[in-house]
Every structure is written in structure tokens, then in C-alpha cells.
Amino acid sequence: MLPWLIEIILFTVLIVAALVALGLRNLLAAVVTLSIFSFMSASIMVKLGAIDVAFTEAVVGAGAVGVINILAILLTSRKSAD
Amino acid sequence: MNEVTRDIVLRRHMEGPIVSPIVHVCIRGLVPFIQIVGLYVYFHGHYSPGGGFQGGVLMAASIILLRMSLGLADSQAVMPNRLPIPLAAVGALIYAGTGLFAMVAGGSYLDYGFLPIPGLEPAMLRNLGILMIELGVTLCVMSTIISIYDNLLGS
Numbered sequence: 001m002l003p004w005l006i007e008i009i010l011f012t013v014l015i016v017a018a019l020v021a022l023g024l025r026n027l028l029a030a031v032v033t034l035s036i037f038s039f040m041s042a043s044i045m046v047k048l049g050a051i052d053v054a055f056t057e058a059v060v061g062a063g064a065v066g067v068i069n070i071l072a073i074l075l076t077s078r079k080s081a082d
Numbered sequence: 083m084n085e086v087t088r089d090i091v092l093r094r095h096m097e098g099p100i101v102s103p104i105v106h107v108c109i110r111g112l113v114p115f116i117q118i119v120g121l122y123v124y125f126h127g128h129y130s131p132g133g134g135f136q137g138g139v140l141m142a143a144s145i146i147l148l149r150m151s152l153g154l155a156d157s158q159a160v161m162p163n164r165l166p167i168p169l170a171a172v173g174a175l176i177y178a179g180t181g182l183f184a185m186v187a188g189g190s191y192l193d194y195g196f197l198p199i200p201g202l203e204p205a206m207l208r209n210l211g212i213l214m215i216e217l218g219v220t221l222c223v224m225s226t227i228i229s230i231y232d233n234l235l236g237s
Contacts, residue, residue: 051131055123059136063143064227067150071234 007047014040025080031069035062109151116144124220128212134219141220142227149231163232166225173221180214 014037021033038061045054120140127133148157181192189196194211195204202210 052133055131055136059139059143064139067143067146067231068234071231075234 007044010040010044010047014044027073027078027080028070030080031066031073034069035066038062038065105151109147113144113148116140116147120144124216125213127216128209134216135223137216138220138223139227141224145224145228146231149228154232154235161228166229166232169225170222170229173218173223173225175218176221177215177218180211180218184211 017033017037017040021030021037024030024033038057042054042058042061045051045057117140120137122137123132123140124134124137127137145157145161148160154163180194180197183198184193184196185191187196187198192211192215194208197207197211199207199210
């Protein structure tokens with residue numbers, strides 16, 4: 001088992017999630033994809049040994065920012081205009 | 083989405099509960115556990131990863147979950163609408179007050195070893211001081227996030 005294999009997998013999912021979130025028209029799905037991005041970034045930080053940063057990233061990125069984005073969608077519109 | 087539909091969505095979100103029983107049962111089961119984890123993160127902040135900020139965000143997430151599922155009217159029992167801003171002020175006051183208390187007692191700002199509590203050795207005093215600081219941070223972060231949520235909904 002290669003030692004950096006898990007990091008390669010995490011980075012791949014991270015970049016794919018970011019690109020998918022950029023391309024999606026449905027903004028609610030984009031928020032969910034951003035949560036995946038945030039969770040993958042937290043996992044990478046765990047792999048790098050920064051547990052505290054990873055904890056903050058997971059709590060804020062998946063919890064607070066997701067909720068506020070969903071609220072913004074509720075207040076404006078569900079579909080992207082461009 | 084035009085103005086009328088937006089008003090309907092907002093009113094339904096603020097007043098009427100979501101009728102799905104699945105959501106209700108899930109939220110009722112989930113929220114106490116989130117709050118327990120938040121308290122654990124706060125109390126173990128100086129032994130393990132975690133601390134005031136993360137614990138506060140977890141507590142706020144549990145209450146926002148209640149607000150989103152039950153509606154604003156039914157979640158007033160857990161956290162009334164007028165409470166978050168005063169709680170944030172109390173949190174900031176606890177933080178600054180602990181620091182100033184140590185400063186008045188002869189140390190520098192936030193030097194917990196000088197807290198004037200009799201009968202405690204300095205190590206216990208520092209433990210207590212960092213707990214007070216984290217309590218202030220937890221209260222402040224929790225109520226600020228809840229008040230941002232309430233404010234975005236215009237209430």
C-alpha cells in the first residue's frame with residue numbers, strides 16, 4: 001500500500017467536487033457539493049496532522065456555511081442565472 | 083421567484099412547521115446528541131482538539147436545525163428570539179472580565195495565575211481561567227451565529 005495513495009484519492013475528490021460545484025446550475029446541489037469539498041479538505045488536514053484545523057473546517061464548512069448558503073438560496077432563487 | 087412566492091416561502095418557513103414526520107423524528111433524535119457533543123468539545127477543549135469556537139458552532143448548529151425544521155414559532159421554547167444578542171454580549175463580557183479580573187489582581191491581561199480565588203493552587207487556577215475564557219467564546223459564537231440566522235430571515 002503506497003503511503004500517499006489516500007492523499008491522492010482525497011485530493012482527486014476535492015478537485016472534482018470543486019469543479020462540479022462550479023458547473024452546477026441547481027444551487028442547492030452546488031451547496032451540497034461544497035459541503036463535500038469542505039469535508040475532503042478537513043480529511044486532508046487530518047492526514048497532515050492538523051487535527052484542530054480539521055475540526056474547525058469540518059464544523060464551519062459543513063455546518064455554518066452550508067446553512068447560511070441554503071438561507072441565501074431560500075431568499076433569492078434556486079437556479080443559477082448564467 | 084417573484085415577491086409573492088418569496089413571501090409565501092418565508093412565512094411558511096418562519097411559522098409553519100415542516101409536516102413530514104420523518105424529519106420531526108430525526109431532528110428530535112439528533113439535536114440532543116449534537117448538543118452533548120458541543121458540550122464535550124467545550125469542556126475538553128484544553129485536553130484534546132476542540133474548544134470554545136467549535137463547541138459554540140456545534141451548539142448553534144443544533145439550534146439552527148431546530149429552527150429550520152420546526153419553524154421559528156415552535157422553536158422559541160429552546161432559544162427565544164430576543165435572547166441571542168444579550169447572550170453574545172454576556173459572552174464577550176465573561177471573556178473580557180476574566181482578563182481584567184486577573185489584571186486588577188496584579189498580573190497582566192488574561193494571566194490566569196493571578197485570579198483572586200482563594201484555596202486553589204496555580205495549576206487549578208489556570209485550568210479554571212481557561213474554562214472561563216472558553217465559556218465566553220462558546221456563548222458569543224453560538225448566539226452570534228443564531229442571530230445571523232434570525233436576522234437573515236428578517237425577524
